[in-house]
Amino acid sequence: MVADALSRREPAVAAPRRRISLRGAVRRARLVLALSILALVVGSALLAPWIAPFDPNAMDLGNALQPPSAEHWFGTDQLGRDVFSRAIVGGQLSLLIAAAVVALAGTSGTLLGIVAGYRGGWIDGIIMRVADIQYALPPVILAMVMVGAIGPSTTNIVAVITLANWARFARVIRAEALSLRHRDFVLLARLAGASHLRIVLVHILPNVRNTLLVLLTLDLGLIIILEATLSFLGLGIQPPDPSWGTMIADGRGYLERAWWTSILPGCVLMLTVLAANLLGDSLRAGNGSEEAR
Amino acid sequence: MVSYILRRLGAGLATVLLMTIIIFIIVRLVGDPAHLMLPPEATEADRDLFRQQLGTADPLFVQYLRFLGGLLQGDLGTSFRYGVPALGIVLERLGPSLYLTGTAMAFAVGLGVPLGILSAVRPGGVADQAGRLFAVLGQSAPPFFFALLFIRFFSVELHWLPTGGYGGFSHVLLPALALGWYSAAGLMRLTQANMAEVMDAEYIKMARIKGLPERVVILKHALSNASLPVITFAASQFGILLGGAVSIEAVFSWPGFGKLIVDAISQLDYTVVQAAVVVSAALFILINLVVDLLYAFIDPRIRYGR
Amino acid sequence: MSEILRVENLTTRLSARDGSAAAVDGVSFSVHAGRTLGLVGESGSGKSLTCLSILRLLPPALSQAGGSVWFKGENLFDKSPRAMTAIRGGQIGMILQDPMTSINPLFTIGDQVGEVFRYHRGVSGRRNLWARAVETLRRVHIPAAEERVGSYPHQFSGGMRQRIAIGMNVGCEPDLLIADEPTTALDVTIRLQILSLLREIQAARGMAMILVTHDLHLVSRFCDEVAVMYGGRIVEQGPVARVFNDPAHPYTKGLIGAVPKIARHAERLAVIPGQPPLAGEHGAGCRFAPRCAKAQPRCFSHYPDDRRFEDDRRAVACWVPEGLPS
Numbered sequence: 001m002v003a004d005a006l007s008r009r010e011p012a013v014a015a016p017r018r019r020i021s022l023r024g025a026v027r028r029a030r031l032v033l034a035l036s037i038l039a040l041v042v043g044s045a046l047l048a049p050w051i052a053p054f055d056p057n058a059m060d061l062g063n064a065l066q067p068p069s070a071e072h073w074f075g076t077d078q079l080g081r082d083v084f085s086r087a088i089v090g091g092q093l094s095l096l097i098a099a100a101v102v103a104l105a106g107t108s109g110t111l112l113g114i115v116a117g118y119r120g121g122w123i124d125g126i127i128m129r130v131a132d133i134q135y136a137l138p139p140v141i142l143a144m145v146m147v148g149a150i151g152p153s154t155t156n157i158v159a160v161i162t163l164a165n166w167a168r169f170a171r172v173i174r175a176e177a178l179s180l181r182h183r184d185f186v187l188l189a190r191l192a193g194a195s196h197l198r199i200v201l202v203h204i205l206p207n208v209r210n211t212l213l214v215l216l217t218l219d220l221g222l223i224i225i226l227e228a229t230l231s232f233l234g235l236g237i238q239p240p241d242p243s244w245g246t247m248i249a250d251g252r253g254y255l256e257r258a259w260w261t262s263i264l265p266g267c268v269l270m271l272t273v274l275a276a277n278l279l280g281d282s283l284r285a286g287n288g289s290e291e292a293r
Numbered sequence: 294m295v296s297y298i299l300r301r302l303g304a305g306l307a308t309v310l311l312m313t314i315i316i317f318i319i320v321r322l323v324g325d326p327a328h329l330m331l332p333p334e335a336t337e338a339d340r341d342l343f344r345q346q347l348g349t350a351d352p353l354f355v356q357y358l359r360f361l362g363g364l365l366q367g368d369l370g371t372s373f374r375y376g377v378p379a380l381g382i383v384l385e386r387l388g389p390s391l392y393l394t395g396t397a398m399a400f401a402v403g404l405g406v407p408l409g410i411l412s413a414v415r416p417g418g419v420a421d422q423a424g425r426l427f428a429v430l431g432q433s434a435p436p437f438f439f440a441l442l443f444i445r446f447f448s449v450e451l452h453w454l455p456t457g458g459y460g461g462f463s464h465v466l467l468p469a470l471a472l473g474w475y476s477a478a479g480l481m482r483l484t485q486a487n488m489a490e491v492m493d494a495e496y497i498k499m500a501r502i503k504g505l506p507e508r509v510v511i512l513k514h515a516l517s518n519a520s521l522p523v524i525t526f527a528a529s530q531f532g533i534l535l536g537g538a539v540s541i542e543a544v545f546s547w548p549g550f551g552k553l554i555v556d557a558i559s560q561l562d563y564t565v566v567q568a569a570v571v572v573s574a575a576l577f578i579l580i581n582l583v584v585d586l587l588y589a590f591i592d593p594r595i596r597y598g599r
Numbered sequence: 600m601s602e603i604l605r606v607e608n609l610t611t612r613l614s615a616r617d618g619s620a621a622a623v624d625g626v627s628f629s630v631h632a633g634r635t636l637g638l639v640g641e642s643g644s645g646k647s648l649t650c651l652s653i654l655r656l657l658p659p660a661l662s663q664a665g666g667s668v669w670f671k672g673e674n675l676f677d678k679s680p681r682a683m684t685a686i687r688g689g690q691i692g693m694i695l696q697d698p699m700t701s702i703n704p705l706f707t708i709g710d711q712v713g714e715v716f717r718y719h720r721g722v723s724g725r726r727n728l729w730a731r732a733v734e735t736l737r738r739v740h741i742p743a744a745e746e747r748v749g750s751y752p753h754q755f756s757g758g759m760r761q762r763i764a765i766g767m768n769v770g771c772e773p774d775l776l777i778a779d780e781p782t783t784a785l786d787v788t789i790r791l792q793i794l795s796l797l798r799e800i801q802a803a804r805g806m807a808m809i810l811v812t813h814d815l816h817l818v819s820r821f822c823d824e825v826a827v828m829y830g831g832r833i834v835e836q837g838p839v840a841r842v843f844n845d846p847a848h849p850y851t852k853g854l855i856g857a858v859p860k861i862a863r864h865a866e867r868l869a870v871i872p873g874q875p876p877l878a879g880e881h882g883a884g885c886r887f888a889p890r891c892a893k894a895q896p897r898c899f900s901h902y903p904d905d906r907r908f909e910d911d912r913r914a915v916a917c918w919v920p921e922g923l924p925s
Contacts, residue, residue, distance in 0.1 A: 133315065138532040141536050141551075144555065145558060146319055148559065225434070225435045232437055233540060233543065255445050262441055266438040266441065269434060270438065277429065495700040496700065496701055496703040498701070499703075499767070502654060502768070504684050504686065504688030509714075513706075593707075593753070594751070594753050597751070
């Protein structure tokens with residue numbers, strides 16, 4: 001109808017340009033900040049063997065529970081180990097696990113989500129019912145029970161956290177695939193005789209890429225938190241290997257005498273997750289304005 | 294309306310049934326209690342006898358059917374460890390956990406929703422800025438870390454609140470705040486996004502044209518329409534809170550459900566783990582049922598079956 | 600014939616950090632009791648914004664830059680927010696285009712019609728409010744109003760919903776009703792019913808009305824006066840018969856020339872070559888000049904002042920108007 005088509009051009013919708021560019025500048029600044037924090041954390045984790053000032057597992061009982069100083073930036077823990085060195089080495093395993101889980105859960109969740117959304121029918125029903133379990137049982141409890149079953153090795157932790165996290169991806173991607181399924185270009189491709197595999201690879205996958213990217217970054221933080229929780233409960237990374245979760249757990253008893261042993265590694269964890277979340281938010285905001293068309 | 298509720302209930306039951314199967318299998322992978330609970334010098338014959346007593350000698354599906362049969366009669370088996378009904382142990386520990394998660398939820402809703410509304414109604418205002426900072430921080434650390442920060446500051450430095458233990462409001466305040474912050478942040482963001490969207494709706498314009506006071510426009514016309522996804526999200530946070538409570542209970546020596554599961558896993562107390570999972574799943578169905586009823590109560594289109 | 604509303608030099612701006620663009624630029628008109636003004640123009644010409652400005656309900660991106668709105672002798676721009684709340688819905692009503700979206704889906708129609716009485720007439724108690732709602736629904740011809748007062752919006756058709764929306768806005772007997780494209784979203788068969796309902800209500804209490812539309816046929820049938828908007832300005836206004844029989848502005852002329860004899864095609868407006876300007880995207884001159892066949896150099900550099908016809912009831916903003924004794 002003429003009126004409908006025309007009314008969309010009502011000037012009320014035309015937002016002032018200058019403010020958008022200002023908001024864009026703030027967003028870019030946030031993006032740069034997030035990326036630099038992540039680069040710093042990931043970089044120091046990767047280079048940990050060379051830049052860690054001390055051996056993270058070297059004990060020095062005569063030097064236990066020393067407050068932060070020029071020599072020990074984050075102080076020392078109850079066994080005299082250097083908290084700073086342990087924090088950056090601990091980041092290694094935590095980030096490795098998080099990256100592996102995000103990759104695995106992202107891939108499997110996306111595939112299952114596309115299959116569920118694109119094929120529909122009973123396959124969709126089964127996948128979504130299984131995904132519902134994740135809502136029925138908190139991921140932490142699910143992961144705890146599973147780690148209890150198969151033991152806390154690094155591989156097992158990755159497997160367990162992946163199992164406890166794929167469904168979120170599946171759910172969101174399924175919704176996207178469902179809406180794409182009926183779009184003209186998919187229908188046309190099908191009329192042209194394209195195989196389902198080809199449609200999924202060429203038409204569906206590229207269209208869910210942006211959503212997936214946002215989900216991946218937002219989930220990174222969530223998974224770091226989940227791994228830290230498991231380690232904190234003693235069901236994750238096992239001592240003497242340092243991880244943020246175990247360091248916070250170990251320092252818990254010294255909160256009054258030596259707060260740095262738990263709080264400072266926690267701050268590193270928090271900064272990392274914060275950066276990942278900011279990154280995800282910036283990407284989401286960027287997506288939003290693109291999709292607003 | 295009735296068919297809507299029945300359909301939702303059916304889906305919930307199917308999920309829980311599927312979950313009991315999975316948990317049933319996983320729990321049996323943990324190990325054989327006959328090895329853990331009998332002394333090492335026990336003979337294989339002793340162990341077989343023990344297994345028969347526990348019922349773990351039968352094929353898995355027979356065990357599962359027996360478990361389901363018991364479930365229908367409200368019998369979730371006897372704890373291997375304590376020799377008393379597993380359900381009793383679980384329910385006893387569920388109370389303190391619900392007290393903690395309930396308080397955390399009240400805090401999350403009581404802070405997250407109003408902040409979200411303020412932030413949507415006055416974008417760029419003080420509440421908006423503060424709310425965003427609150428949300429960003431709340432989602433960037435695990436609850437047990439906030440718990441330690443709070444203890445260090447409010448208990449060790451200021452001596453305002455106890456560092457742990459089970460008790461009244463002063464005991465539950467810190468754990469509930471630490472636990473609820475993450476959910477409060479999510480609720481704030483979701484409320485903000487939904488309210489902002491609803492505020493652009495034509496019926497909001499109409500409510501203002503009708504000359505309704507702004508408070509009625511926001512709290513009645515806008516909030517009601519923005520509330521459905523917020524309610525769903527809040528309900529989904531019960532699971533998150535129950536999960537987070539595991540570590541919070543450890544930090545504050547809170548005699549809850551989470552610690553029970555951790556202990557039961559390490560003691561291979563199958564029946565207690567199963568009972569705990571079944572109870573939390575039942576809780577899940579219950580909460581979802583409440584959500585569905587709330588939906589129907591709020592939205593007439595659902596109530597009239599559309 | 601008393602003047603209910605006089606809009607003077609109304610200007611509304613899109614607020615941006617540096618500079619701003621006028622979306623409504625120096626608009627003036629008046630409406631009298633029992634009469635209907637047709638506000639005509641293409642989408643984006645500023646008609647809806649003019650109406651929202653009168654009610655002081657502009658979206659946040661826009662701001663009121665100047666002018667005054669005299670309603671029954673008082674300037675609405677001087678009123679406190681609280682006083683404006685009392686005027687909206689109480690003394691000025693407004694109907695929106697799409698009744699499918701303009702009524703809250705979650706509350707009964709009785710509740711939403713009754714609300715007006717609660718906040719403008721101080722009626723309290725569900726029973727009293729529903730009684731007033733039933734009364735109002737009867738006046739807008741909702742069949743079986745007593746039974747349907749507890750129904751929800753989704754249980755009504757589009758035409759019925761528009762009647763309910765009208766009910767919400769005329770329940771408190773306003774002196775002015777603004778109808779912003781009240782029939783555009785409705786089926787053709789229902790349009791006339793809605794318009795005759797509006798007429799009936801207007802006749803019953805001598806309400807003034809502004810009918811915003813892009814349908815010239817509607818204007819010729821239902822309005823007494825017409826104001827033609829283009830690019831945020833009123834280019835021509837006056838009594839409907841005189842403007843339509845003898846358009847003075849080239850734009851008006853183009854519009855009327857573009858209306859075919861058969862009425863049902865009357866919705867089509869722009870058969871004039873080119874596109875209307877967006878707010879801020881025009882020069883200092885006449886906004887229509889780029890599309891005008893008669894444009895002269897000064898049309899591009901200076902905006903023409905309103906020229907009034909002898910009896911002061913007609914005005915046109917054009918350097919080279921037709922049929923105006925110079």
